[in-house]
Amino acid sequence: MVGFIERVAKNERTDKNNIFVNSTQLADGVIVKIKGDYYKVNLSTDQQSYTLTKSYLINPEK
Incomplete structure (x- = not known):
């Protein structure tokens, strides 16, 4: 999972x-x-490989 998180961070240009x-x-x-x-x-x-599909919460955090 750590490798996946690092790859997503790089692809999304974030920490x-x-x-x-x-x-x-x-x-x-x-x-x-x-x-x-x-x-x-x-x-x-x-x-x-992976794709990310934007999702929305039914009960978002307040």
Whole structure:
């Protein structure tokens, strides 16, 4: 998971400390928070690439 977070940080041009995930293991469907925005991780079958799809919370933090 650490390698994934570092890769996302590099691709999103942000510090890895700005990235939060809802799981300790990388899996399809994990939610990632990047600088206040939420994304669903979609992994390729071989887990060698990913896409991020912007997501919205039903009950956002107050």
